[in-house]
Amino acid sequence: MLQRKFAIDPGKMDEEKRGITLNIPQEVKITFSASPQKQQEKSPADGSQTDTSLSSSASLHTATGTTNQPTFNQHPTINEMTTVPPPPPSSPLSFPPATFQKLAPKTFLERHLQSTPATRPSGRSSDAFRKPSLHTNSLSHAHGSAVIRTGDTAVVCGVRGEVLSLTAGSGGRIVVLRSGEDGRRKDEEGEGDEVRERGLVVTNLEMGTGCSRDYHPGPPTDFAQAVTARLHRLLLANKLIPLRPLRILDPNTEEVKAYWVLYIDVVVISLDGNVLDAAWASILAALHSTKLPQAYWDQDTEGVICYPEVSRYKPLEVRGLAFTASFAVIDLGAEKGGKVILSDPDEFEEGVCEERIMVCALEGEKVGWIEKGGGIGQVAEVIECVHRATERFRVWEQLFAEVLGSRG
Amino acid sequence: MSPPTALLSPLPMADGSAQYTDGPTTLLASINGPIEVKPRDEIPLEAYLEITIRPSAGVTSVREKHLEALLRSAISPLIMRTVYPRTLLQITLQIIQHEQASAACTLHTLLASAIVVVVLALVDAGVPMKGMLAAAFVEEADGSAAHVFGYTVTGGGRDPSEGLVFVESDGAFDEKGFVEASEIGRKRCLEVGELMKNWVREKVGKDMRYRLK
Amino acid sequence: MSLVVQVHFPGETLPPLEDEKKKATFKVGPGLTHILPSTLIVNRAGELNIDQRKHTIWMESNGKRYVASQNDAIIATVLRSTSDSYICAIPSSNSPVSSTSQAVLPHLAFSQATKKTRPMLHQGSVVYARISLANKHIDPELECYDADSGKAEGFGELKGGFIFGVSLGMARRLLGDAKKTGSLRLRQRKAEAERRGEKYQDAGVDVSSGREVLEELGESLSFELAVGRNGRVWVHSGDPKTTLCVMRCIQQSEFLTGKEQRQLVKEALKALGQ
Numbered sequence: 001m002l003q004r005k006f007a008i009d010p011g012k013m014d015e016e017k018r019g020i021t022l023n024i025p026q027e028v029k030i031t032f033s034a035s036p037q038k039q040q041e042k043s044p045a046d047g048s049q050t051d052t053s054l055s056s057s058a059s060l061h062t063a064t065g066t067t068n069q070p071t072f073n074q075h076p077t078i079n080e081m082t083t084v085p086p087p088p089p090s091s092p093l094s095f096p097p098a099t100f101q102k103l104a105p106k107t108f109l110e111r112h113l114q115s116t117p118a119t120r121p122s123g124r125s126s127d128a129f130r131k132p133s134l135h136t137n138s139l140s141h142a143h144g145s146a147v148i149r150t151g152d153t154a155v156v157c158g159v160r161g162e163v164l165s166l167t168a169g170s171g172g173r174i175v176v177l178r179s180g181e182d183g184r185r186k187d188e189e190g191e192g193d194e195v196r197e198r199g200l201v202v203t204n205l206e207m208g209t210g211c212s213r214d215y216h217p218g219p220p221t222d223f224a225q226a227v228t229a230r231l232h233r234l235l236l237a238n239k240l241i242p243l244r245p246l247r248i249l250d251p252n253t254e255e256v257k258a259y260w261v262l263y264i265d266v267v268v269i270s271l272d273g274n275v276l277d278a279a280w281a282s283i284l285a286a287l288h289s290t291k292l293p294q295a296y297w298d299q300d301t302e303g304v305i306c307y308p309e310v311s312r313y314k315p316l317e318v319r320g321l322a323f324t325a326s327f328a329v330i331d332l333g334a335e336k337g338g339k340v341i342l343s344d345p346d347e348f349e350e351g352v353c354e355e356r357i358m359v360c361a362l363e364g365e366k367v368g369w370i371e372k373g374g375g376i377g378q379v380a381e382v383i384e385c386v387h388r389a390t391e392r393f394r395v396w397e398q399l400f401a402e403v404l405g406s407r408g
Numbered sequence: 409m410s411p412p413t414a415l416l417s418p419l420p421m422a423d424g425s426a427q428y429t430d431g432p433t434t435l436l437a438s439i440n441g442p443i444e445v446k447p448r449d450e451i452p453l454e455a456y457l458e459i460t461i462r463p464s465a466g467v468t469s470v471r472e473k474h475l476e477a478l479l480r481s482a483i484s485p486l487i488m489r490t491v492y493p494r495t496l497l498q499i500t501l502q503i504i505q506h507e508q509a510s511a512a513c514t515l516h517t518l519l520a521s522a523i524v525v526v527v528l529a530l531v532d533a534g535v536p537m538k539g540m541l542a543a544a545f546v547e548e549a550d551g552s553a554a555h556v557f558g559y560t561v562t563g564g565g566r567d568p569s570e571g572l573v574f575v576e577s578d579g580a581f582d583e584k585g586f587v588e589a590s591e592i593g594r595k596r597c598l599e600v601g602e603l604m605k606n607w608v609r610e611k612v613g614k615d616m617r618y619r620l621k
Numbered sequence: 622m623s624l625v626v627q628v629h630f631p632g633e634t635l636p637p638l639e640d641e642k643k644k645a646t647f648k649v650g651p652g653l654t655h656i657l658p659s660t661l662i663v664n665r666a667g668e669l670n671i672d673q674r675k676h677t678i679w680m681e682s683n684g685k686r687y688v689a690s691q692n693d694a695i696i697a698t699v700l701r702s703t704s705d706s707y708i709c710a711i712p713s714s715n716s717p718v719s720s721t722s723q724a725v726l727p728h729l730a731f732s733q734a735t736k737k738t739r740p741m742l743h744q745g746s747v748v749y750a751r752i753s754l755a756n757k758h759i760d761p762e763l764e765c766y767d768a769d770s771g772k773a774e775g776f777g778e779l780k781g782g783f784i785f786g787v788s789l790g791m792a793r794r795l796l797g798d799a800k801k802t803g804s805l806r807l808r809q810r811k812a813e814a815e816r817r818g819e820k821y822q823d824a825g826v827d828v829s830s831g832r833e834v835l836e837e838l839g840e841s842l843s844f845e846l847a848v849g850r851n852g853r854v855w856v857h858s859g860d861p862k863t864t865l866c867v868m869r870c871i872q873q874s875e876f877l878t879g880k881e882q883r884q885l886v887k888e889a890l891k892a893l894g895q
Contacts, residue, residue: 371478371576373482373558376486381572424684531665533685534667534683537632612683615682617876621829
């Protein structure tokens with residue numbers, strides 16, 4: 001989870017005052033200190049406030065705001081900030097919405113959800129997902145590729161097959177297996193184990209340069225690595241990739257002499273929350289559109305030979321569909337509406353809500369994977385998410401059918 | 409299967425620590441904090457949680473990162489982070505031993521034990537918490553699904569009857585199967601919770617031993 | 622012979638307080654979270670202590686990481702000097718240098734200090750100071766004189782000697798807290814017996830104060846001792862053998878009963894040749 005730090009931008013203060021007047025409840029006192037120098041020593045907020053984040057951020061704000069005129073409606077004596085400590089304003093303060101969003105993100109989101117009808121700052125209702133769009137085979141050098149956009153989140157996935165020869169001295173890859181820490185499950189055909197054991201699928205997710213404000217160049221962050229791990233587990237757990245098309249045989253002896261290894265690379269071009277759903281769907285679409293060259297083992301040359309004609313490329317025969325749906329949960333408090341589950345959170349909502357639920361829906365109204373954490377909740381919330389995820393599955397299924405033709 | 413055992417404060421130099429053994433899995437967790445935080449990790453009004461998991465063999469990889477993310481989502485709602493703003497709370501988990509049981513999903517058994525040992529270490533360190541969390545592993549008889557549930561054993565928030573904090577479910581199952589598994593998980597969590605309470609009682613009893621004549 | 626300690630766990634909501642006077646406000650100490658208006662929730666596992674006379678309520682638990690709190694007497698080490706104050710580190714039980722924050726000790730915060738006659742401290746000097754200001758958001762401030770009298774009263778630089786760590790609970794016991802809470806519990810038990818209409822009979826179990834080791838050592842050896850609430854103890858005596866003996870006895874009596882502590886000291890003194 002990206003740890004959010006909200007930076008207050010003094011430049012934004014000079015925006016036009018068009019905006020919603022949001023009444024701040026009386027129990028929150030916003031106090032302004034007399035001079036900015038004293039600001040650093042002691043926090044002016046008194047300890048017993050209910051919403052300390054609001055008051056502390058507000059006092060931080062005034063430290064930068066002494067040079068530009070703060071443009072919110074205020075008690076007239078605040079202009080004398082440098083000499084006399086003013087009394088706290090008794091009339092409601094109004095801010096332009098962007099400022100309020102930065103000063104008090106949680107309250108901003110709560111206010112939106114408490115209005116009727118309950119909407120999110122982006123305008124969606126709490127159970128609305130963003131409409132996805134899909135384009136496949138846009139990368140000419142990959143064996144399969146897909147670009148998925150949901151709102152402002154955009155990811156590109158490319159699949160490339162490389163040959164892994166089983167004969168010694170052919171420069172095969174070494175895969176380190178650690179027993180006990182690899183998830184395994186009983187499987188009658190034993191196929192899933194071979195894909196996992198030989199490392200025939202390599203997943204990698206990267207945050208492209210400039211995809212989000214929190215982007216740092218360098219090795220993959222903990223966040224990217226955690227998403228990569230999730231995608232990899234989903235891929236192996238759902239056993240979508242069949243083993244047979246990956247095997248390269250000696251046509252005379254029908255022995256397995258080599259394998260295709262699929263390198264799946266996902267690059268996040270733009271991040272506006274919920275990278276998992278988009279990344280997973282892009283992987284699935286890329287795999288469905290992957291065509292690998294027809295290859296066979298040649299005894300004379302003791303190597304793998306591929307037929308060059310594109311018409312002889314064979315599809316990967318991915319089995320079935322599975323789609324993830326991610327949710328963020330926010331607690332409005334018992335009197336104000338309880339818990340609200342937001343489908344497909346965007347970056348702002350992900351930063352505010354700590355509690356998350358992720359569901360992977362399978363065909364036939366089944367569920368393949370559920371993950372919940374970050375807050376104290378109930379089983380009923382998870383069930384609600386399962387219902388929404390099943391509906392979302394149908395939306396994805398339809399999109400895939402349109403773009404990829406009838407597959408899976 | 410013998411019942412799980414735990415030892416609180418095995419590490420003298422850590423602020424809090426716990427060792428937990430459940431069957432073939434043995435884990436050791438240590439807590440240090442609140443301590444000084446690096447400026448880039450500093451959060452103005454909260455403590456920053458740093459979670460590190462070390463495998464029993466080999467170097468850390470993406471698997472550990474994933475486990476760290478899962479552990480974070482399970483325990484961070486329970487720690488009162490606003491009590492020590494601009495500090496660091498360091499949580500380190502060392503996998504001492506973790507063998508794969510026959511057909512069980514090993515990530516899940518590891519995760520359930522990891523949550524228990526970290527919560528024990530946090531209580532040992534005296535980190536302010538909103539409640540205690542226990543986790544249990546539930547598996548379908550036919551191996552089609554495996555679940556890890558984390559329920560609060562004390563301090564479940566507004567609704568004390570539920571208190572579901574953490575779910576990690578894998579496999580192919582339907583809604584009914586999930587609800588049934590969650591009930592089994594809840595009962596097991598309460599059992600583990602009782603064990604955890606006894607271990608904490610032992611520790612407090614040892615601390616108060618000086619009162620004896 | 623067993624001790625019954627009622628342990629409360631994090632997240633438990635305490636039953637409403639029975640207040641004899643029904644009007645006094647209770648001060649909430651460490652280990653408890655106050656939810657307005659009158660709910661208390663435990664946030665640290667330990668034993669609940671209520672002092673009806675002073676109207677305080679807190680959770681008693683042992684730990685090793687010290688967090689600065691107002692009016693505590695602590696042992697700090699000087700890191701460096703700025704133009705008008707010393708920057709000190711407040712170590713915890715098991716770390717020689719503090720890892721939390723740096724405390725400020727003004728140059729003139731010593732008894733009868735003026736610009737010309739103030740004590741000169743260097744990097745590495747040790748002081749016994751009182752925390753005059755502590756807040757979770759800011760660095761703590763220290764003073765080396767007693768708040769009421771303005772005199773040194775033991776605060777100030779600790780010269781020579783030897784410093785070692787003990788757990789926070791042990792430090793509190795050495796300072797005599799356990800005696801007070803012990804008498805608190807005694808009062809409670811007597812009150813309960815009265816309410817049941819019985820005569821109170823002391824089982825003789827919960828009697829020790831945890832500082833028997835000090836009492837025994839003090840009878841035979843001569844040394845100076847300063848105990849900081851941050852889990853650090855300073856010992857000074859003319860002779861290294863004595864210092865080491867004191868240190869070992871105190872460190873080893875963390876989990877010993879009163880009788881065992883006296884026994885430990887007797888054996889140590891014998892080994893020392895006294």
